[in-house]
Amino acid sequence: MNILVCVKRVPDTAENEIEVRPDGTDIRREDLVYSVNEWDNYAVEEAIQIAERTGGSVTVATVGDADAEEVVRREMAMGAQQGLMLTDAAFEGSDGRGIAEILKAAVARGAYDLVLCGAQADDGAGQVGGMLAALLDWPYASLVNHIEVLEGKKLRIGREIEGGNQERSEIDLPCVLSIQTGINEPRYVGIRGIRKVASVEIPVLGAADLGLDPSRVGRAACRVRKLDYFVPPAGAGAEILQGSPEEIAARLVDLLKAKGGLK
């Protein structure tokens, strides 16, 4: 089975202190470190495991600038055979639909049986997977945390639903799945692994290579436009407890008792 996994380079939320820029156009990016979006990492691990079981190969694609190459390389060090950089000045500022358009063109250029993407990105809206499936007119399942490959170009997939219960579905290939964290335990990629793939050529495709109409992607084609980033004003009713840890704890217990939260 040939699998395409869509990955994204995001600010690493675990390792950054995220602050909004005073002008509200973005977050402060000077001191950020980036990594592959966590959900995407699970998707790549799952793709590698499926390919190990059933044969075939895994391709990792990202829409981004030259900086994004590091995450593609990291996922190749994990075990993906091919990388694909979808890079073009025309892609900048694309909204979710624009990204899906670009990915659709990349899918069309290959012979993929399955496309995986993360359920959402740390800095995203969780929309690209579904839009990509719609544009391709392929079946789509979201928040998948279990995949079995069945005979006859089918998958049995599992999704976690309310209360930790599981749902099982069958889906025809080719399809798009968005992957939930916890589906597997992604393998570790060390510096040594990355160095091993450091000199592997990663094709870079732009709008022309993909046969994309530049007017359908990029900032100008956005149908959703970001207006502002801000920290919400502290709401009324919030109370910051002051004092030593002991005093705060005592006050908290009093409050919980007073509001009936503690009996």
Added chain:
Amino acid sequence: MEPVLVPPAAATLAGIPARLLFLLIPLVGVGLFAWILRRRLEPLRRAAPDDRFNRWGERLAAVFRLWLAQARQPRYFLAGVLHIVVFFGFLILGARSLELVVLGFVEDFVLPGFGGGVGAAYRALKDIAAAAVFVAVGILAVRRLVFRPARYAVPARYGKDHTPEAIFVLGLIATLLLSEGLFEASLLAAERQLGREAHGLLPLTLPWAFVRLLSSAPREALQAIHLAAYAVHDLTFFFFLCFLPFGKHFHVVTSLFNVFFMRLDPGTVKPVRHGVDDEGLDRLESFGVKRFEDFTWKHMLDFYSCADCGRCSDRCPANRVGRPLSPRFISIKARDLCFRRYPVRGPIAAEPAPLIGGIYAEDEIWSCTTCGACEEECPLGIEYIDKMVDLRRGMVDDGLVPQSLQKPLAAIEKRGNPWGKMEKKRGDWALGVGGGCRVKRFERGEAAEALYFVDSITSYDDRMQKIAQAAARVFCAAGVDFGILGQDEKDSGHEVRRFGEEMLFQSLKEHNTEAIRATGARWIVTTDPHAYNALRKDYRDLPPVRHASEVILEALRAGRLALAPAADAVRTCVYHDPCYLGRHNRLYDPPRQVIDLLPGLRRVEMEGDCRDRSFCCGGGGLMLFYEPEEEMRMGVVRVKMAQAAGAELIVAACPFCLVNLEDAIKVAGLEGQLEAVDLCELVDRRLARADERSTANGQGGTA
């Protein structure tokens, strides 16, 4: 003069000269033994290289201390003393056994140099040795069968009990002793009957007892006993010799070599592959130990040498708290695998044998804190830390790293600390030092004589920053001209390396080495034993590195630190030896001497669990992030030891120890009874500078 009894070499059996038989037995025995050894050496020849043919003087000294002088044996007193008796018995009686073997085909053979007075003295000595070993064997058998010390037990998951093998070997030793005694006594009894006694016997020796038993036996019976005893001894001797390489008694053969080749430098980690320098690492196909044959030949020799005494696991903190690790079975399982793969007869296994998922489990290998208690205890110089590191290198190379460790590793790679905190905040602790002490910053172009290498936890952890602040105030008070690297410092990588991520360690090492050398500092001080060990043992070409306790001791002795008199009642304290200060760097005394110079403290020891027998707090560095399976925290065991010693205060000299001990005090419910404090904090509280210090660090100075 006719001999009193026909000696073995002159006897005939069914018309055939017995000397032919007695020549055949050693020939076959030695031949078989040589064949078995050759097969046993086969895996060592296929093993990874190991650079041990060096430092002959130190190695001979180790042989003298550990092998000949049996220096570590009495640490387990009864078993140790019994072993010493058996060991010297073997050495002494070995000569006699050789003499006996030759006597089978050379009449009246005497070992060269063993005639006359030397011979008489040797005869007395070997009779004493035989009697002593005989008694020791008896006690050993009773211990094994009746008292059954817990450390010999084999948990079900590790296979069958090893007692039958132990008892069988004790039986072989007893057979050798008895047959040698009977051989000699039968001749002496016959001589005595004829009034031709060649020499006397010491009372209470085996021959002495047998001569008394046989004094009135007919001569034919004595003759028969003489030859039968000889034959039994000869056969048992060579059977035993060939039996040794099949189990734990292989150590009788290998121990001398194992001790000779043992690791000489505690605290170090072996290179990924001997003969490949740091620059060549990128060219290696595979990293670490994944298959049995990836072990070095010395590590395989370790497996052969394990005597199954259980001391390593008895002292192993991971084993003690129920983690799935027992160093003893790291050796025994590998030895059994080796015997299966390289049988003495038949083909050698061709398939590679992956170790993880085979004889070892991932959690087993991650459970080790590299505290070194096992290696400190092993009477044979078997090493474990390098094996753990090599196995982890293999797992890291295959991506088998628990999720709990992947995050901190990624954070260290990106930000130089395992929490992923901002580089620019690394030196922020220095803003809260107070007490009129300003910390210089090399990153801003300031110069100082000494560099304080703080390392990650002390830089970023709210609680551990107090150690850095206390240390800074003490250094200031002592007139030490020091500065910090601030955001130019990255994690020392001590645990990064010991958790198998060698390449990440190399990049941290390169970065820090460059940053440190650029400061022009003449020496380095650190409050973190892990950083101390890393800079001393893992880094190269750095200025001298000292632990804060050494610097403080020197200042106290030189009168450069004025102390306030104790305001409160005398408090009883214990000092907890951090593994990487104590066992790995032998710094046992400076911290104790510092405590002893502080007023208002009475220091006691956790007897039996201090100094080189210190019990690990739970491990530092990345071990703080690992989520082990365990029944109890190591720290809880440790604080209970401190409580049992009567301490109200447990003094550590390591930030990781402090984290673990403070947590353990809470878990064990000892809050209010026991307090954990770092040595620097303790000294800081006693400084005779009654200024704003107590408000600056929020401490009441009650210690």
